[in-house]
Amino acid sequence: MIRFENVTYTYPFSDRCAVKDINLHVRPGELVLVSGRSGCGKSTLMRLADGLCPGYFRGTLKGRVLIDGRDTSSMPLRDISRMVGTLFQDPEQQFFALGVEDELAFVHEWRGRPAEETRERVRRAAASFGLSPVLHHSIHELSEGQKQKVGLASILSQEPRALVLDEPTANLDPESTAELACRLRALKESGMAVLVVDHRLYWLEGVADRVIVMKKGEICAMGNFALLEDEGLRAGCGLRDCHVEDVRRSLPEALPAGENAPEPGGKERGLRVEGLSFAYKGRENLFDHACFFLRPGVTALIGENGTGKTTLARLLTGLNRAGAGKFFIDGKETAPGELLRRVGIVLQNADHQLHMKTVTQELEVCLELARRLHAGKDSGAEDAFSVAELLDMFDLSALAERHPQSLSGGEKQRLVIACAFAKKPDVLILDEPTSGLDGGNMLRMARALELLAGRGACVLVITHDLELMKLSCMRALRLPLPRAGKAGNEGENV
């Protein structure tokens, strides 16, 4: 169905091949998984399969890419897109409409299908993906899993013969990931050719027919899923683990506040929250007199969608004001307005957090702001990180003079976390710090979090990444938070 014959491709304005000598055939009813270190050429492989290279990106293509026997270089993108559907990491960026129903109908409307047929296709797509209850919702109200379903339903309603997915699990929780795997298995069984590009591997065990590992633009290994058992290959090519244990239930509970009274004479270290209450306007209480204590170390914040993970992070930084509650950092009560001086937070979208012209400048500004923040305090200046240390810690030294906005997604993610480290916070909260990171960089991130925790900081990680949880999290704070007084018993059951 999708065939690469001696394919070499170079992007415009580049003198280096993005992929070299690729020979690959994805047959109908087959699922091929492509993985490798960031920048190894796997995204380019995907763009070649759906015609974006060279159809959209231009550049130079040597060799042939065939879709159902037809050379893509002689086909307009419009025709290729009817045969090959593409789903991206962030499906919301592909949406043209604001409502689910309108988005599902959009392509059919522009293809001039009769209104009745479009309505029927929308109805069928919504029914098969369980989207009927949210058909009249805005796309902004959907969870990441639901957004992905809308994206996939829209593609499949066009009845393509092949499907290409670019890091489809980067923003998904483990349950949605498992659901996606089941769906891909069903599509494969229905005769569709599926090409998946992803850093996460475990979820396709038993689903992927073949695995391709890429390195520096070339295929360096190809075989069945068992190929990934080779630890040397995984380490050499920056791959993640192929079997991942779900540690969400087994991580020990972060202790409720009352159970962590410091030893007599000993100084309390960590973040203590007492009587936290919060509700969004016109809604029920999300937190109701909740209490908990975060000790120095890396803690995972675990909870289903809508349980308030991001809200809690915002309350702990003072970005949202709690209805009631007290915050104590290292035993000292801290007013909500003062929390940001001692608590750092890294939000998900790295693009919003980069303002300067070079990576070095970005870090220097953060260090300068941190210096001002800590001015007049006894701690801070002497054990602050230096620019060189941060560059080295996050493997950014080679990119020091690059424009931050020209970096890849994973590189930007590392830079914004490095910026947060520059502040040397007592508490650092990270929202999905490893989505889209390859194995090597995920490991680097885990080590960095441990290093910060080793310096006495509380690190709270909101993540769906089971590998990161297993690698670096010592405890879990589970949502919904129990009411004070019930914590001891209920905490274990949540």
Add this chain to the structure above:
Amino acid sequence: MQASFISRHEGPGEEAGRGTALDVRSRMFVTLLSSAVTIAVSSFEGQMVLFAASFLYALSIRRFRALLTAYAALAVMAGMAALFTFGISSLMPSMPFSFKGLAVPFLRGAVMLNVVLPLALTSRIQALLTALKSLRLPFCIYIPGAVMIRFIPTFMNDIRQVAETLKIRGYRLGFGEMFRHPLMMLRLMFTPLLFRSLRTSEELGIAAELKGLEAGGRFVPFRGGAWTRRDTALVLLSVACALLALYCHAVWGGESMGMR
């Protein structure tokens, strides 16, 4: 004037706004007609006709608080302008001060306020996309229009996030800082938005190509418009009011210099 950036979707046949069942096209017509007629009419009586009709129209959306706020702002502007004009006329006798001369420009402002508010406050953003479809615009106007409407809420949210990020980093945001370092503040707030715009346009451009969108394609909306008798009545009424105002202008003449 800011519209209600409510992006909750409405099902077919549902009303596009609170307190009104009027189609956005009829409200657009009223706005366009009013703006043309209010400029043309220079007589106080003609403006009063337009003001009375448009005020009733504005009241029909039942957003009394918003209307009151807008009128309060208009009153402040009117007061300032009256004082300013009084000052000018005492310095320059060739420009005499007259309340009637002031009344007509402010009635114009009030008429525009009355017709623009129902359009802006009752047009939910998703309903606008449907309205845009129903206008049967050409591909090269519909696509950017739809993209613009689609991304306005996203960018509003982006700017909020950028401001939060600056706060998290330790920047002080506020009026004082904006006055002291306007260029730096603009760079900090604006650079991420600029790059985000470029990245979004790149990603959405790819999506457009993959969806096979191109000029010359036949567009068939799957949902019909919601034009009702009330819309026809509104259009007829507004035309009648416009004619009446023009009649008043013809009979009583204008207040403008040299137009009487």
Add this chain to the structure above:
Amino acid sequence: MTRFLSCWSARELVVIGVFAAASKVATLLVALAGGGMNPVSLMGKNLIFTTLLVVMLCKVRRPGTLLLFTVINIIVSMLLLGASVTLLPAMFVAALAAEAAMWPGRASSGVGNALIGAAVFDVVSKVLSLGVSWLFMRENPAMMVMAVPFVLTGYIGSVGGLFSGARAVRELRHAGIIHQ
């Protein structure tokens, strides 16, 4: 006309739509944050608008881009933001004038032509907006004296926007996002 309407690719139209949204939101928020009469916010919103305009004209080099951008802005502003409808014809005429000014340099790849277009657009739209103000206030010309400083202040921001637009394009080239 039909040729003009059908020559656009989806990616160009998307860029125009995204920049129209960005400029609308940014200018609206600056105005809301600083207040409509505040000279700093008045300059700021004009500066941002012109900067985005220059970047967009460098990104989409097809003749007619500014005209299309203006038409989209007019339609959506009218529908959504309750823009002063009376100013819209002035914007349209200004866009036509800017397109005419850019026509001789349409084949050039530098930032110069975009700057010429944005500059002409700013000047003509400001002059015409004063004309519209006169239409509104013709019964009491003394009020025009109040409108002129606001328009001039905004224009200072627009001139600043030409410089920041050129700088932004340079930065985008450094970042590899816009290519010569």
